[in-house]
Amino acid sequence: MTLLWDADPGAAERYDFAVGEISRFETQATMVRALEDNPTEMLVLIGPDVDMDAACQFAELCRVERPELGVILLRRRIDVAVLGQSLRAGIREVITSDDVTGLADAARRSRDLSTRVHGHSGESTSAKTARVVTVFSAKGGVGKTTFATNLSAYLASTGSRVLLIDLDLAFGDVGISLQMLPQNSIIDLVSMAGNIDEQAIKAVVTKHDSGLEAISAPAEPSDADRVPGTTVAELVRVAKRHYDYVLLDTPPAFTSHVLAAFDDSDLLILIATLDIPAVKNLRLTLDTLDLLGNKKDSRLVVLNRSDAKVGLRPEDVVAAIKQDIAVMVPNSTAVPASVNRGVPIILDEPKHAVSVALRDLADRFIRVADTPAGAADAAASSQQSPKTSRWSLSRGGNR
Template identity: 25%
Template sequence: MSNVLRLALVDPNDSTRETVKAMLLGLETVWLEADCSRYEFFPDIVDQTSPDVGVVNLDSDQNKAIDLISRLSRSSPDTVILAASESNDGQLILTAIRSGAREFLTLPLSEEELASALQRVSQQKFGSAERGGRGSEIIAVAGATGGVGTTSVAVNLGCVLAEDPKNSVALVDLDLALGDADVFLDAIPDYTLADVVQNISRLDIQLLKKSLTKHSSGLYLLPRPVELRDTEVIDPESLRKVMGLMKASFSHLIVDLSKTYSPIDMVAIESASRVILVTQLDLPCLRNVVRLMMSFDETEGLQDKVEIVVNRAGLDSGQISLKKAKETLGREIFALLPNDYRTMIEVRNNGVPLVTQAPKAAITQAYREMAHKIVEPPQSTEAVDGDEAAGANESGWKRFWPVKSAKA
């Protein structure tokens, strides 16, 4: 998981401000919360948005800028201040640091220099990943076919993660035509994904959260558009911007995909740090898992993000055995969710998540175990020997997806 820094920038010079903004927008670990062209307005912006980092360009008026840094270091101690200037005068650098700036950046900046400085700030502010610093994880929930329960998995996993007060969790419904995450939560949202996309250029983190529907479990929901025609405003680029803002706002962002694996879905899959692929233990589902994994193999690193989750395990309808499924897929199963038809029908019809409807049920405990594996991954996992895994994988895939032999 990567730490996302929320950043505010003040620079009265339009040219240098736009240059730094463009550079910041190219960094995945940074969300530009606000930019300002007046030194005197910047304290109010910092007070309202509480950014992690404030960048102050000194060059338009060094005295005003130094006074601003000194004021911010007293009034907003949780905001790390970076001073920037085209001058490398030692006295100016010393004055800025003594006034409260954490680092001094010499303009014009290179992207590497800026990224390095922000990485140091992130490590100092949140701690390293090994020490458990604040992280933001995007979890894309996909299905091997329709009807395997991807929305149920996305909603109930989100509610379980939101039980922990240390987590802030949001769910985006990307089934733009037929999504029903709002039904699972018995929610009547005021705003949808289409509304957020159309106003993304004017949104900050506070306005974004006001645009979401908060469930009593603590889970925030951004539902699919109400009208089918509204889906047209959502394109890959706009979705990337929405996910960037939400990634800066929440510790966990869950994305419930459609079953079409459209360009919109693929944006979420490629942006995700983890892809949960929901399947059942039957031939059509496992065949589709093989097909999808073959497609994912075309994108570097994508297969490594995929976790297989078996839903409705234990059906008395001649399911393929778990052992045979693992041999066929050539990989471990991340989580097993037991079949509990009666409870799940009640949950859906009542619009109440499992943590509320059946907190002690076996299926609810299975979701808690899956959430624990996501938040606290095991230090070591038993892995099959590389050659053995490759052989099992090859034989399994060929059994489900035969390849015509080449003619001699």
């Protein structure tokens, strides 16, 4: 079967003679869902009236997420500009919409190439895949970076290979929180887009004493806009093949980079604190994730500074968000003190109440797939509820 992105109700009948059975979808969103439901599909047609920029953006994402998938673009008129833009986006062929014979030949060539690409990639299907964890809150200052650095350091201390990526591209603090002096950052990967591999990642990581490897945010906030979401998606996809865990620290906003992280995450750690703005933003975050089609069972709500005496109780948070709190981490001045020393509290003071809570979070919800039973449970869960991919374009205290 071939998938067709075209708003014209008669389009499928017009092209089925050339490519066989067609399923037509009117929007990019419905097309993406169809591809998620058909992981073996090898060919997509994009109709002549679909916006050129949208078509190319879709093709770029397909090239990252499904390299074996062929995309053929139909246009009413073909010129050098259209061909050049299509080539850069990874579209395999551009055919005039009235050339049925040309479309049939292009479809055959594309399917042959897809079969070869799929066969080649199938040789490494037994390769390991890292567990990807994103730490997020739509409010700043709730402890995202503290959680990301401590969890990463703890996982690395168990002998696992861990990559921590700072996606707060304008004001990331991973490097300074761990007192590292990165020579390179994620901005150095932009020029390698489409060709990121293990060596490229090694060239930009900074190693911490705990054993974790980190990719820092750019030194200049103005560079944040130069990192496209597709580069983040490619980085995560490649890193999954070479690490045991990939953790993503994020800014307090739904940027294209954050959406790319959500798409490929096995677990979302959503952090809140006992204040009305944080709880409100958490509620909005959960609603937004529902709209994006994110699986509810991939989310983990964590309450930081849970014993703070500020007139709001954990049960009030549960009532507001209509979801249980998985882990409660107590408040302590030892946390900002450990950040100032550049030493994760989970390693520096392992018996501290905050360390115990963070370790419990890691052992119960992140490392669960390390055990044979956990791996079996994870496999069963993935079969019952396949991982959704939206194919994104998709301070202070315990930060």
